[in-house]
Amino acid sequence: MSNRLLTGLLMASSILGSAGIALAQDKTLTIESWRNDDLAIWQEKLIPAFEKANPGIKVTFSPSAPTEYNAALNAKLDAGSAGDLITCRPFDASLELFKKGHLADLTSLKGMENFSDVAKSAWQTDDGKASFCVPMASVIHGFIYNKDAFEKLGIAVPATEDEFFAALDKIKADGTYIPMAMGTKDLWEAATMGYQNIGPNYWKGEEGRLALIKGDQKLTDADWVAPYATLAKWKPYLGDGFEAQTYPDSQNLFTLGRAAIYPAGSWEIATFNTQAQFKMGAFPPPVRKAGDTCYISDHNDIGIGLNPKSANAEAAKTFLTWVASPEFASIYANALPGFFSLNSAAVKMEDPLAQEFVSWREKCKPTIRSTYQVLSRGTPNLENETWVKSANVINGTETPEAASAELQKGLDSWYKPAK
Template sequence: MRTMSWGTTVFVGALGVTLLTLTSAALAEPVTLTLGSWRTEDLAVWQDKVLPAFEAAHPDINVEFAPINTNEYNAAIQSQIEGGAGPDLITCRPFDVNNEWIGRGYFIKLDGLAGLENFTDTAKAAWSTGGATYCVPVAAVLAGFYYNIDIFNELGLKVPTTAAEFISTLQAIKDNGKYTPLAEGSAESWQLAYNGLYSIGPAYWKGEEGRLGLIDGTKKLTDPDFVSAISAFQAWKPFLPAGQESLSYSDMTQLFTLGKAAILPDGSWNINQVTATGLNVGVFGPPAIEAGGQRYLQEMPDMAIGINASSKNQDAAKTFLTWVSGPEFQQIYVNTAPGFFAMSNQPVKYENALAQAFADLKTGALLTPRLALDRLSAGTPPLDDEIWRLLQVMMTSDTTPEQVAEELQTGLSSWYSPQMPQ
């Protein structure tokens, strides 16, 4: 029998080890990440568009989108994580809710993550605390006014650019009698704040100057700028539909999409619903107080994604977030979910014409998030909730803007130390 030499033995042995290694690698299962989110309506966006693009470039990582109903999301995530579980990737609420979760140790710090340099400190602010960032910004939403272009043409109206022109436009529509000027109702109080006061108010309290002034205690809700903003919102009241007290958010949208109302105060997130009937729709931003005055636009950081500190797949999760930080993800997401806007400094082209029109409103405007979600709603009573409640009271009763401001200030100063009497 022929004897195998030592060198041949080593070669064959090494070849066997190599083949074994290759076979093991081929049989190894890809890492599977779960992504928790409150946007159940985005299921097709992620499953059909976003995740296939990521997995094509990263075949060793699978991502499962696991949405939870919006109203149940916060409690469900907290319960899961407190129980030592939860998704690998957590969609992050902005400001106070996220700060609470950071304080509970739900996230790992992301400082140094490749791709995070694509975002400004302002873009990261809703998900940062103590000088550290815990979530990668995904998208922001804008607020403004949808308008029926055909109605405006029929009545010879121009898009208003000042507060006075806005009221004059509403009056002209009301005087014509054929259409409701504003598709706005008071049944769901959140939108009175988000689509109403928080949209037009920054022109009066000067955006970040007023918002940050409330946070550091140098401004009060009873200051003239805030009272004037509340008064400007109350001035909408004569132009609301009959029975507006019971008009819900979906009712408002339907009133507009059926061509019965000329203007709908709303957010960019509603683009698909607003255009569902084929209506000829345009959009304009909150008017300046006076001609040539500074324009302001509500840009609300809406969502970000962080890594569960209990995840056993943190390296793979970081790879995913680096991809989310880049232009490929941003381009796919904002065009598959029109009305959500990229927050990075990477160029993005919006294929939806109305989404592009909304994005164009940012040109020349000072951007500011919703007034009361950063620190001002972390105690009891939360300022944001109180604004919802009191705006609803004002729009359905004889309560004055001054009374609203006084009650808001009393509530805030009862627990928020920078607003407490010195």
């Protein structure tokens, strides 16, 4: 064998050996998720951006059907076959996983300093001392309106409750549009887009929510009854037969241009953009009177955590630190308009309606839905009971005072605030 050939073979062997070592060092991370609707966003935008910046770490997004996720994930975790990264639902479901040792403590993870206490609250222990998921996105409540209808009727965007009801009166008097598209048949719509939408302006957001958990306030206090009194005034503006109107009915009434205002969650943005043939705008829940501080429900929706049994924990932490970065926040929020970054770094939204929603963070104080943390762990479940009472109040079958008293009675039957 010639020296030249021998040298060539040795070089080839060395190169192949190096490639083999590099391949052996590659880590592959698997993400468990219920969000099968955003598979393309992960595959086409998020994962390529991460892998480009982190050669040697590969990522696979492996979603389950939303209705099957909890059961499937728990089965995998119990069997030791779950992925490295666990997409986290907010509050109690993820807290239970942490208590069982299925989510790692991420309190000291680099990047967690980029999130406020409110942002982290859905994935923390009750005492706030341990965080176990990186916050990814929230949804914001407010009102989406038909700009063409407002311009046609000469209505200015309302900032106060008096202006809001004056606008509804003007729309109703004209008769062209149903003033507001919301039904009560599905129950949750009345609570989520009604009570939890306007309520924070009454109970002062986090101040009232935390006071309720501590037992310093009750649902029978004036600031918790008053939003129901306001909801009761919505009834004349919801159109004929709203009691039998489902959530999809409400969506269709608005996107077909038959209603002027839609009490909304920001998750509607992408769908409405494809269906509505008119210009849309949005405004935050009107304050009670001019000069009041405004509050918005900026509700934590999705996070991501680490499986403690992952064989690739360090690579997974690298990925989670990237999820906590402004780069991830910008890509994710713009790929899914209406699901807003919880990162403290401001994210400029490309979608104008989404940008309108997220701009409220600059002038209003954020809070989360009052029933979601701690207060819905027992029976009767406060969240589900709030659906029923909100619908009853709007339908006029129960007074605000009676509804609030029943809710507090149910809560008192099982919940004893820690003192």
